[in-house]
Amino acid sequence: MIRIINLFFFIFFLLSAKAYSLIEIDITRGNLDPLPIAVSPLFQDDNSKRNSINELKIENVGSEISLVVENNLKISGLFNPLSKEAFLQKPDIAHLKPRFEDWALIKAQALITGKVTIEDKKLKVEFRLWDILAGREMMALAFTTVPSNWRRVGHIISDKVYERLTGEKGYFDTRIIYVSEEGPKTARVKKLAIMDQDGFNTKYLTLGNELVLTPRFNPTSQMVTYLSYFKNLPRVYLLDIETGTQEVVGDFPGMTFAPRFSPDGKKIIMSFAKDGNSDIYTMDLENRIVERITNHPSIDTSPSYSPDNRFITFNSDRSGFQQIYVMKSDGSNVKRISFGKGLYGTPVWSPRGDLIAFTKLHKGKFYIGVMRTDGSGERLLTENYYQEAPSWSPNGRVLIFYRETKSNDKGEGFSAKLWSIDLTGYNERQVQTETDASDPSWSSLLSN
Amino acid sequence: MNFSKSFRNTFLVILLSLIVSACATKKTTTTVEGQMQGDVYTGTDTVKYLADGVPDRVFFATNESILTTKSRDTLRKQANWLRENSSINVVVEGHADERGTREYNLALGERRANAAKDYLITYGISADRISVISYGKERPVDSGSNPLSWSKNRRSVTVKAN
Numbered sequence: 001m002i003r004i005i006n007l008f009f010f011i012f013f014l015l016s017a018k019a020y021s022l023i024e025i026d027i028t029r030g031n032l033d034p035l036p037i038a039v040s041p042l043f044q045d046d047n048s049k050r051n052s053i054n055e056l057k058i059e060n061v062g063s064e065i066s067l068v069v070e071n072n073l074k075i076s077g078l079f080n081p082l083s084k085e086a087f088l089q090k091p092d093i094a095h096l097k098p099r100f101e102d103w104a105l106i107k108a109q110a111l112i113t114g115k116v117t118i119e120d121k122k123l124k125v126e127f128r129l130w131d132i133l134a135g136r137e138m139m140a141l142a143f144t145t146v147p148s149n150w151r152r153v154g155h156i157i158s159d160k161v162y163e164r165l166t167g168e169k170g171y172f173d174t175r176i177i178y179v180s181e182e183g184p185k186t187a188r189v190k191k192l193a194i195m196d197q198d199g200f201n202t203k204y205l206t207l208g209n210e211l212v213l214t215p216r217f218n219p220t221s222q223m224v225t226y227l228s229y230f231k232n233l234p235r236v237y238l239l240d241i242e243t244g245t246q247e248v249v250g251d252f253p254g255m256t257f258a259p260r261f262s263p264d265g266k267k268i269i270m271s272f273a274k275d276g277n278s279d280i281y282t283m284d285l286e287n288r289i290v291e292r293i294t295n296h297p298s299i300d301t302s303p304s305y306s307p308d309n310r311f312i313t314f315n316s317d318r319s320g321f322q323q324i325y326v327m328k329s330d331g332s333n334v335k336r337i338s339f340g341k342g343l344y345g346t347p348v349w350s351p352r353g354d355l356i357a358f359t360k361l362h363k364g365k366f367y368i369g370v371m372r373t374d375g376s377g378e379r380l381l382t383e384n385y386y387q388e389a390p391s392w393s394p395n396g397r398v399l400i401f402y403r404e405t406k407s408n409d410k411g412e413g414f415s416a417k418l419w420s421i422d423l424t425g426y427n428e429r430q431v432q433t434e435t436d437a438s439d440p441s442w443s444s445l446l447s448n
Numbered sequence: 449m450n451f452s453k454s455f456r457n458t459f460l461v462i463l464l465s466l467i468v469s470a471c472a473t474k475k476t477t478t479t480v481e482g483q484m485q486g487d488v489y490t491g492t493d494t495v496k497y498l499a500d501g502v503p504d505r506v507f508f509a510t511n512e513s514i515l516t517t518k519s520r521d522t523l524r525k526q527a528n529w530l531r532e533n534s535s536i537n538v539v540v541e542g543h544a545d546e547r548g549t550r551e552y553n554l555a556l557g558e559r560r561a562n563a564a565k566d567y568l569i570t571y572g573i574s575a576d577r578i579s580v581i582s583y584g585k586e587r588p589v590d591s592g593s594n595p596l597s598w599s600k601n602r603r604s605v606t607v608k609a610n
Binding site: 184185186213232234257258271278302388406414439 | 513563583592
């Protein structure tokens with residue numbers, strides 16, 4: 001279903017990337033003063049406008065792409081895109097050579113300009129990033145792709161700008177897989193759904209005939225592992241998003257659940273429940289060999305690998321209550337790492353390797369938090385009535401999770417929505433979905 | 449004299465307030481007692497019957513899979529009924545309330561269903577007549593977000609499979 005991206009990338013002019021610039025953004029702390037940036041509509045000539053209408057039913061795709069970029073930069077919380085009404089220079093002129101004093105006048109510190117052409121069923125886009133204070137170009141790139149990929153072009157531009165100004169990879173050219181929810185609480189209909197990170201291009205991957213839960217991407221974001229109650233047999237499945245083919249993972253005589261891929265994509269790690277006891281298992285996707293990793297009469301579940309595949313974090317109630325543990329990937333050296341007050345669950349290792357995100361339940365409140373991999377430095381990012389299951393953005397800077405509201409005694413007022421928050425604890429916001437939603441999983445960066 | 453009078457008055461006030469508060473306490477405990485013991489549901493609102501006098505479900509305390517005296521009584525009735533109806537197989541569904549993480553609740557539901565299954569086996573029902581399935585927190589019977597609703601949802605339900 002996901003089309004392999006036919007994206008030819010050529011860099012025609014790029015200043016040495018680490019050159020000194022006046023503008024840069026520190027993303028390691030809460031950014032309360034977002035960078036004022038002007039995103040000029042990408043210029044499009046009349047011929048391309050006609051082709052744009054024919055190909056995409058959109059009159060001005062250049063302007064639309066600039067809106068995608070503007071929205072991405074805004075939701076990152078690090079940028080403050082300025083109102084286009086205040087722009088003094090026309091898009092085509094600004095793209096050739098901005099009059100820096102005009103942009104400085106409206107307090108812009110950075111400027112994005114660009115140009116699009118649609119010819120022979122190809123979309124060509126070039127853009128430039130300008131440092132207004134220093135009065136010079138910071139970056140220039142051009143892409144050619146199929147016209148239907150225009151939103152992705154906006155995401156890739158956003159990623160390049162984010163990377164140039166923060167020094168870290170972006171996370172805009174990504175997708176979210178999640179569970180779409182509809183209907184009353186006692187008879188919820190759940191479907192697998194996938195959408196762009198900004199909430200556009202939603203597609204439903206199952207029809208809602210059977211209960212589905214906890215989808216997770218593999219490292220290339222082309223495969224998904226999830227739990228399905230197909231034929232009333234709860235089992236872990238593997239789904240190829242492009243071809244739509246799916247299969248049961250392994251041949252277990254009972255429920256398998258809580259699946260995730262190893263970061264190298266070679267294994268699926270999950271829980272298998274038998275006779276009231278849940279332990280952690282892996283299955284090698286190449287040779288189909290199943291290995292038992294934990295062997296304990298307690299509940300061991302929600303496993304997640306470290307990015308180097310050497311360790312596994314999971315939650316277990318072997319102490320009497322649900323707590324977070326870390327072990328070597330062969331199951332040895334099991335160590336409890338959560339010792340704060342309350343219950344701890346759903347540990348997920350950061351793609352940067354240094355932190356574990358988790359859900360905490362304490363005195364009737366649910367928290368999303370992070371701790372170092374030895375359990376030190378616990379930091380709670382957000383408190384609410386119910387929220388759980390954080391998933392990391394590929395650059396390890398943002399967490400997406402789901403939140404449910406309290407119902408009244410008749411069950412009214414219930415909702416489930418996706419939310420995101422920066423690792424700093426700032427920039428908490430709802431992620432738009434067509435329906436109620438839960439169990440989000442963030443893909444890797446698709447264009448790298 | 450003066451002292452003892454004021455002492456007596458104080459004593460009366462304390463006594464009165466004790467009686468009042470005792471009444472208040474008694475009143476609240478009786479209403480809760482009708483529905484819950486500890487945080488285990490003891491009411492009959494949601495209960496269905498496999499046969500006359502054979503309830504289909506048992507209830508659990510938060511995060512627990514221990515069978516209460518009442519649960520064991522219910523399961524013995526189910527075992528008797530299953531012995532008399534030897535052609536019937538059952539599925540024991542395990543459920544959790546909404547106040548836990550999804551994956552842990554799946555495991556907890558499985559643990560609860562197996563606690564009920566094991567008890568039926570102890571009372572002579574063959575293991576191959578009983579299958580289990582956990583729904584975690586996915587299939588509540590009561591959609592409220594309050595302790596009583598949650599107590600109705602922490603359950604295992606024995607359902608005819610054929």
